Amino acid sequence: MYDIKALYEATTVDEAVSLRQEHPEAVIIAGGSDVLIKIREGKLAGRELISIYGIDSIRGVSMEHDGTLRIGSLTSFSHIVSSPLIREHIAVLGEAAGMVGGPQIRAIGTIGGNTCNGVTSADTASTLLAWDAVIELAGAEGVRHVPIESFYLGAGRADIHSDEIQTGILIRREAYEGFSGHYIKYGMRNAMEIATAGCSVNVKLSPDGNNIERLRIAFGVAAPVPIRAHKTESQWTGKPADDETAEGIACSVLDDVKPRDSWRASRDMRLHLCSEMAKRAFLEAVRRNKERRV
Amino acid sequence: MGALPQLYPCGNFEGDAFTVFTNRQVAGAMRGYGMPQAIFALESHTEDIAVKLGLDPVDYRRKTVMPVGYVDSFSKNELYHDTFNQTLDAGMKYIDFRRKQEAYRHQTGDVRRGVGVSLFWYNTAVWPIALETSSCRMVMNQDGSIQLQVGETEIGQGADTAFSQMAAQTLGIPFEKVHIVSCQDTDVTPYGTGAYASRQTYTAGMAIRGCAEEFRKHILDVAYRYTRMQPYLMDIADGNIIRTTDGRILMTLGELALTVLYDRERSEHLTMEKSTQIKTNAYSFGCCFAEVEVDIPMCRVKLLDIINVHDAGLLINPELAKAQVHGGMSMGIGYALSEKMLYDNKTGKLLNGNLLDYKLSTMMDHPHLEAQFVENPEPTSAYGTKGLGEPPVPPVAPAIRNAILNATGIAFNEIPIRPHLMYEEFMKAGLIHGREAAKNV
Ligand SMILES: Cc1cc2nc3c(=O)[nH]c(=O)nc-3n(C[C@H](O)[C@H](O)[C@H](O)COP(=O)(O)OP(=O)(O)OC[C@H]3O[C@@H](n4cnc5c(N)ncnc54)[C@H](O)[C@@H]3O)c2cc1C
Numbered sequence: 001m002y003d004i005k006a007l008y009e010a011t012t013v014d015e016a017v018s019l020r021q022e023h024p025e026a027v028i029i030a031g032g033s034d035v036l037i038k039i040r041e042g043k044l045a046g047r048e049l050i051s052i053y054g055i056d057s058i059r060g061v062s063m064e065h066d067g068t069l070r071i072g073s074l075t076s077f078s079h080i081v082s083s084p085l086i087r088e089h090i091a092v093l094g095e096a097a098g099m100v101g102g103p104q105i106r107a108i109g110t111i112g113g114n115t116c117n118g119v120t121s122a123d124t125a126s127t128l129l130a131w132d133a134v135i136e137l138a139g140a141e142g143v144r145h146v147p148i149e150s151f152y153l154g155a156g157r158a159d160i161h162s163d164e165i166q167t168g169i170l171i172r173r174e175a176y177e178g179f180s181g182h183y184i185k186y187g188m189r190n191a192m193e194i195a196t197a198g199c200s201v202n203v204k205l206s207p208d209g210n211n212i213e214r215l216r217i218a219f220g221v222a223a224p225v226p227i228r229a230h231k232t233e234s235q236w237t238g239k240p241a242d243d244e245t246a247e248g249i250a251c252s253v254l255d256d257v258k259p260r261d262s263w264r265a266s267r268d269m270r271l272h273l274c275s276e277m278a279k280r281a282f283l284e285a286v287r288r289n290k291e292r293r294v
Numbered sequence: 295m296g297a298l299p300q301l302y303p304c305g306n307f308e309g310d311a312f313t314v315f316t317n318r319q320v321a322g323a324m325r326g327y328g329m330p331q332a333i334f335a336l337e338s339h340t341e342d343i344a345v346k347l348g349l350d351p352v353d354y355r356r357k358t359v360m361p362v363g364y365v366d367s368f369s370k371n372e373l374y375h376d377t378f379n380q381t382l383d384a385g386m387k388y389i390d391f392r393r394k395q396e397a398y399r400h401q402t403g404d405v406r407r408g409v410g411v412s413l414f415w416y417n418t419a420v421w422p423i424a425l426e427t428s429s430c431r432m433v434m435n436q437d438g439s440i441q442l443q444v445g446e447t448e449i450g451q452g453a454d455t456a457f458s459q460m461a462a463q464t465l466g467i468p469f470e471k472v473h474i475v476s477c478q479d480t481d482v483t484p485y486g487t488g489a490y491a492s493r494q495t496y497t498a499g500m501a502i503r504g505c506a507e508e509f510r511k512h513i514l515d516v517a518y519r520y521t522r523m524q525p526y527l528m529d530i531a532d533g534n535i536i537r538t539t540d541g542r543i544l545m546t547l548g549e550l551a552l553t554v555l556y557d558r559e560r561s562e563h564l565t566m567e568k569s570t571q572i573k574t575n576a577y578s579f580g581c582c583f584a585e586v587e588v589d590i591p592m593c594r595v596k597l598l599d600i601i602n603v604h605d606a607g608l609l610i611n612p613e614l615a616k617a618q619v620h621g622g623m624s625m626g627i628g629y630a631l632s633e634k635m636l637y638d639n640k641t642g643k644l645l646n647g648n649l650l651d652y653k654l655s656t657m658m659d660h661p662h663l664e665a666q667f668v669e670n671p672e673p674t675s676a677y678g679t680k681g682l683g684e685p686p687v688p689p690v691a692p693a694i695r696n697a698i699l700n701a702t703g704i705a706f707n708e709i710p711i712r713p714h715l716m717y718e719e720f721m722k723a724g725l726i727h728g729r730e731a732a733k734n735v
Contacts, residue, residue, distance in 0.1 A: 102656075186592070188632055188653050188712065188713065189632055189653050189655060189656055189658070189659050190656065190658035190659050191656040191657070191658035191659070192650070192656055193653075194650065196713075254729050263636055263638070263645050264651070265713075265714065266714070266717075268717075268728060268729065269593075269713070269714060269717045271728075271729040272591075272717065272726065272728050272729055273592070273593075275729060276591045276592060
């Protein structure tokens with residue numbers, strides 16, 4: 001069974017922060033769909049756990065007065081899939097969350113866990129990156145906000161201080177208003193699958209719908225952590241939102257991504273897929289943005 | 295080896311077989327082993343011949359396939375019916391083969407569709423390569439119901455249900471009056487050689503019928519004592535002893551069982567046991583049609599539609615038979631497209647020994663699985679049945695492979711046709727250009 005030394009349960013953020021200070025060696029557990037597997041594999045065996053699953057105040061999707069979308073860290077994938085606010089403003093995040101595992105995993109897995117695990121293939125990570133999400137953390141010193149891009153420190157490592165927990169993921173109004181997006185998960189099968197590569201693109205077109213006003217492209221499994229294709233984004237902003245640009249994007253993202261060779265897929269194949277996915281996700285995001293205007 | 299010259303009989307066949315020792319994962323028996331491999335090779339090859347010669351893949355198969363009346367000199371198996379044409383007709387109709395063949399003829403573009411076909415043949419049981427034995431015991435309870443015991447195992451396929459149906463039919467009692475303890479084993483039951491080689495319905499059927507007929511005879515002999523009617527004037531129907539001359543119910547089986555058990559002169563518990571050696575075998579046949587959509591730049595295949603048509607003789611339980619075919623098709627889909635053991639080239643260590651990295655196909659990877667049957671009774675079989683356990687697997691991979699060939703013009707000679715393999719082959723064929731070319735746009 002599971003080799004666990006001790007389990008401490010928090011029901012408020014403050015309790016969680018004190019537990020973090022009292023038990024600096026303990027591992028945070030939310031839904032446990034990563035942690036429990038690592039315990040069973042022996043990688044986290046015999047550790048103390050701090051369960052934050054009972055902190056209801058950081059569960060759910062809401063909108064703040066200034067239009068910021070707040071997704072509580074404990075919000076499950078299935079909750080995100082069916083949230084009306086997500087559907088209306090950043091539908092693509094719901095689509096990405098809907099591609100995770102199977103129904104059981106979507107019911108237990110949380111978006112906080114999907115980002116705090118620092119995993120490049122995490123299905124919501126590239127989309128959150130593409131939406132310029134801001135990570136909210138609470139610790140002994142108070143609340144800290146970190147842009148998601150700098151939240152990722154390296155494979156499996158995220159910027160969480162030893163007294164902190166992640167409490168929410170924020171997407172500001174200026175980051176989503178007028179944007180449409182699309183996420184492509186490339187896997188070897190259509191369920192119960194970790195992405196071989198993933199690409200999330202969102203665009204905001206000029207008022208006449210002809211040019212790219214803003215373009216954001218993010219990749220999963222194209223580097224040790226989810227990454228943005230900054231060079232491509234600046235190169236094509238202001239350009240026409242057409243097929244030619246899509247081909248150009250397919251080409252230029254190759255300078256942004258750094259996938260590696262592994263037995264799961266070769267570097268060449270991943271490069272080819274990144275290029276093709278960027279093109280397709282861009283065209284679909286443009287199509288959706290145009291559709292939104294009519 | 296024998297698989298190759300049999301489906302398309304050929305008088306001049308020479309083959310060499312050799313065994314290779316490897317340091318890889320130990321191999322075990324898996325549904326139809328030997329046949330999915332041989333049929334993949336044979337039906338891919340057959341398709342390639344048809345394509346090269348510019349012949350229609352279905353017409354070419356109809357012309358060259360095993361003719362009606364064909365007898366295998368070794369097994370003495372015979373093709374008694376026009377099975378291949380019948381199953382092909384049903385498959386073509388369902389998948390709308392001719393129309394799609396026409397529609398998919400001159401495709402260009404990134405996403406292309408194709409249809410493919412494969413035939414298969416199979417044996418039922420292992421005679422005459424090896425021994426086939428089956429045994430059955432029937433024990434009558436005092437209410438006229440029976441306990442049925444056979445050595446053939448229930449492994450989820452519904453064998454116990456089919457065995458109970460057979461016993462009820464031959465003995466003349468209602469199905470509900472047959473009790474069977476599922477997952478019984480030969481600690482308790484008489485001997486049967488097991489659940490392998492798609493044999494159980496065929497071989498256990500013989501033991502069950504043999505046992506039930508003798509039991510019936512014995513019951514009527516015993517009934518003579520109490521009814522004073524000659525046994526040949528009686529029968530068992532719907533759990534009753536009836537007089538055949540006028541159909542009158544003379545007594546129920548329950549009354550008989552109770553009476554004879556407590557008979558102070560000739561008390562007897564009604565039972566019968568019979569062991570049978572099976573010295574025949576039967577061909578099982580059919581075909582698969584698959585329709586795919588290949589997204590060439592994404593190196594992905596989507597299975598749009600698939601049908602297996604089987605001639606497994608008469609069906610004892612059509613719903614269970616369908617379920618059997620669904621399971622086999624699902625395994626065939628994984629075999630064709632995703633299931634592969636990956637090894638570290640340096641150490642030979644298995645890399646994906648878990649259910650995340652070993653890609654079984656999921657429900658989300660299946661279209662509707664259509665299972666149809668042509669029911670030609672098998673003359674050598676106690677209930678007209680023949681093998682259906684493993685036959686659903688072999689035709690699936692080659693049908694999918696041939697559909698991909700139809701869509702893309704690429705003849706894969708390896709399975710599973712994973713995205714990795716497609717990437718390599720599409721690159722070689724110039725269907726995609728990879729990253730270097732993309733950079734030059
Ligand atoms: C069968 C199966 C299929 C899966 N399929 C997919 C898939 O398709 N796509 C995908 O992206 N993932 C998949 N996963 C992975 C997993 O479901 C996700 O990573 C999930 O989001 C983790 O969330 P959790 O709440 O279960 O996290 P946990 O396992 O509880 O935690 C994950 C990590 O994050 C830390 N953590 C969690 N919450 C916080 C917090 N609020 N503050 C600070 N640290 C925190 C934990 O300490 C731990 O390191 C799959 C997992 C399984 C078992």
